Amino acid sequence: MTVFQRIKNLITGLLLIIGAVVLLTMPEDGFVIIAAFIMVSLLLMGLRYLFYYFHMARNMVGGKYFLFLGIFLIDLGLLTFSMTDEPRWALILYLLGFHAFSCVVNLAKGIQERHYGAPAWKVDTVQGIVNAVVFFFCLFHLRSPVYFLWVYCAGLFYSAAVRIVSAFRRTAIVYIQ
Amino acid sequence: MQLDFHYYATYCAALLAGFSHMESLDICYSAQMTDCCSRSFLSKLKAPLSAATTQLQMELMDARTDLLGRQDITRIWASFHFLPYDLYAPVKKHWSRAYCDKYRLICGPRGTLAGATVELAKDKSLQAAGIAMHVLADTWAHRYFAGTPSLVINNVNEYCREIREDNGMTVEVPVQFRHNPAGKDDPATGEYNGTVFQATEHSVMNLGHGRAGHLPDYSFMRYVYLPAWGDYQEILKNNPADYYYAFCQMVRALRYLRGTDERFEPDCCDADLSEKEEQEIRSILSKRQTDASADWKAFGESLSGEKIPAFDEERYTGEYIEAGKASNDDTFLGRFILAAMAQKSMVTNRIYSSGNMLAGFSVNFEGGAFRGIRDFKKLVQAADKTK
Numbered sequence: 398m399t400v401f402q403r404i405k406n407l408i409t410g411l412l413l414i415i416g417a418v419v420l421l422t423m424p425e426d427g428f429v430i431i432a433a434f435i436m437v438s439l440l441l442m443g444l445r446y447l448f449y450y451f452h453m454a455r456n457m458v459g460g461k462y463f464l465f466l467g468i469f470l471i472d473l474g475l476l477t478f479s480m481t482d483e484p485r486w487a488l489i490l491y492l493l494g495f496h497a498f499s500c501v502v503n504l505a506k507g508i509q510e511r512h513y514g515a516p517a518w519k520v521d522t523v524q525g526i527v528n529a530v531v532f533f534f535c536l537f538h539l540r541s542p543v544y545f546l547w548v549y550c551a552g553l554f555y556s557a558a559v560r561i562v563s564a565f566r567r568t569a570i571v572y573i574q
Numbered sequence: 575m576q577l578d579f580h581y582y583a584t585y586c587a588a589l590l591a592g593f594s595h596m597e598s599l600d601i602c603y604s605a606q607m608t609d610c611c612s613r614s615f616l617s618k619l620k621a622p623l624s625a626a627t628t629q630l631q632m633e634l635m636d637a638r639t640d641l642l643g644r645q646d647i648t649r650i651w652a653s654f655h656f657l658p659y660d661l662y663a664p665v666k667k668h669w670s671r672a673y674c675d676k677y678r679l680i681c682g683p684r685g686t687l688a689g690a691t692v693e694l695a696k697d698k699s700l701q702a703a704g705i706a707m708h709v710l711a712d713t714w715a716h717r718y719f720a721g722t723p724s725l726v727i728n729n730v731n732e733y734c735r736e737i738r739e740d741n742g743m744t745v746e747v748p749v750q751f752r753h754n755p756a757g758k759d760d761p762a763t764g765e766y767n768g769t770v771f772q773a774t775e776h777s778v779m780n781l782g783h784g785r786a787g788h789l790p791d792y793s794f795m796r797y798v799y800l801p802a803w804g805d806y807q808e809i810l811k812n813n814p815a816d817y818y819y820a821f822c823q824m825v826r827a828l829r830y831l832r833g834t835d836e837r838f839e840p841d842c843c844d845a846d847l848s849e850k851e852e853q854e855i856r857s858i859l860s861k862r863q864t865d866a867s868a869d870w871k872a873f874g875e876s877l878s879g880e881k882i883p884a885f886d887e888e889r890y891t892g893e894y895i896e897a898g899k900a901s902n903d904d905t906f907l908g909r910f911i912l913a914a915m916a917q918k919s920m921v922t923n924r925i926y927s928s929g930n931m932l933a934g935f936s937v938n939f940e941g942g943a944f945r946g947i948r949d950f951k952k953l954v955q956a957a958d959k960t961k
Contacts, residue, residue: 399931402641449775452670452672452673453670453672453673453676453726453775454725454726456669456673456726456803456805457725457726457729457802457803458729458731458800458801458802458803458804458805458806459729459731459802460726462773463773466773502632502635502636503636505632505635506632506633506635506636509614509630509631509632510614510617510632514618515613515614515615515617515618516617516618517613517614517617521636563640563642566642567945567946567947567948568642568645568934568935568946568947569934569935569936569937569945569946569947
């Protein structure tokens with residue numbers, strides 16, 4: 398990693414922590430903030446695809462797909478912006494989908510590692526179980542939005558920790574002439 | 575390529591290059607081991623994880639695709655399975671830097687790095703020779719794909735047709751890609767498995783030849799398709815011909831490593847095989863089957879007059895674990911691990927030196943304070959030992 402990339406990871410990690418703390422201290426407005434965040438994300442994603450098209454995908458066979466996808470996402474972001482009445486469902490669906498997928502992947506990886514006799518299977522299995530617990534926790538608390546906020550913030554803290562640790566990791570490969 | 579070529583065909587190539595039966599077994603075992611030495615496997619041995627030469631399907635599913643994750647993936651796949659052909663390949667003026675970097679990682683045979691790989695294995699262990707043979711053979715099978723997750727380079731669309739001989743006529747049959755990980759390829763119906771289209775540049779689904787499924791891995795396949803980077807120019811991939819060149823190049827490289835030949839020219843793919851040997855090899859390569867192990871095994875056994883044991887991933891694990899930290903570098907797997915780290919280190923350094931950051935940073939070790947990933951201390955210690 399370059400110094401710039403390390404600094405970028407560090408700053409992003411700190412911003413994620415600040416964001417999580419802000420959300421936890423303002424649970425009332427939390428959903429609206431998250432929904433607004435998702436809308437902005439859609440708009441940014443659309444712009445990113447447009448950038449991706451002009452930057453790289455225009456050289457690719459079938460690359461025009463990304464031009465249309467970018468335009469579509471920007472349109473979707475604008476549409477979502479006009480439907481702010483039920484922002485909690487966006488968060489609920491996101492969390493349920495994310496934890497269900499992570500649970501399946503972690504458990505499958507744990508099974509594969511156990512088959513290989515690798516000690517890491519325990520870590521992956523525990524991660525899978527934690528994801529399953531979170532998934533069912535969310536499922537049984539669909540009417541308690543504050544729990545979703547906590548789960549979402551826990552995810553933000555985790556992402557922040559990963560980024561900050563990455564910023565200080567040794568990453569260079571050693572070469573002996 | 576699969577076990578049939580990396581294990582049994584490599585055994586045959588080693589024999590034809592003049593190695594003994596036992597030496598050939600060590601070489602072909604190491605060549606095949608390159609497809610098995612994952613982090614899960616290494617963690618079981620408590621070996622350095624940076625020596626991983628492959629990633630299992632589930633490891634990939636769980637792999638991070640942030641900057642560090644992508645660099646890790648690229649180091650593994652570009653070093654061992656998709657050796658770049660030309661890190662300084664000419665590019666078009668309007669291409670962005672990011673696109674150029676990816677384009678220059680496209681794998682191909684007869685490149686400078688192929689020569690450097692064989693050179694690195696010279697006067698080293700048989701395990702190093704085996705790894706080099708894996709890398710060399712894969713440059714033929716995996717040509718036109720890059721060992722980094724990239725949609726703009728590795729994507730394959732539905733325009734893909736197999737060329738077959740049917741009652742003496744050459745026919746083109748459309749290839750149908752399915753996306754069932756548990757499904758089997760069916761050459762009879764033309765249904766093959768490939769990864770799902772993901773509209774994300776860095777998705778692991780877009781790593782190497784994932785989108786084209788196992789088409790590059792079958793020696794009998796001849797097909798035309800549109801590579802994502804090819805500007806709508808159709809490419810004919812003639813596996814039987816490429817695999818034959820791969821075999822001949824392995825024989826040449828092994829003769830050089832054994833000391834029979836003075837030089838190894840990556841461009842030279844003529845192994846001076848007898849007409850009978852050539853016919854036998856070409857007939858195995860063009861037979862429509864997804865696993866040619868039985869045919870290669872029979873050919874190998876006819877060459878040596880010895881039995882070739884089936885590949886067993888666990889054959890040397892006990893020896894490595896029992897040796898303990900003090901002496902496990904002198905075991906079979908210890909030598910394999912050192913050779914793997916040396917290959918990864920060399921390729922990463924070449925990519926980094928070309929100004930391409932896709933495989934991450936590489937630091938030259940000059941005997942001062944150790945910088946970089948700690949696992950590579952093993953490599954430094956081994957180099958000190960040989961001095």
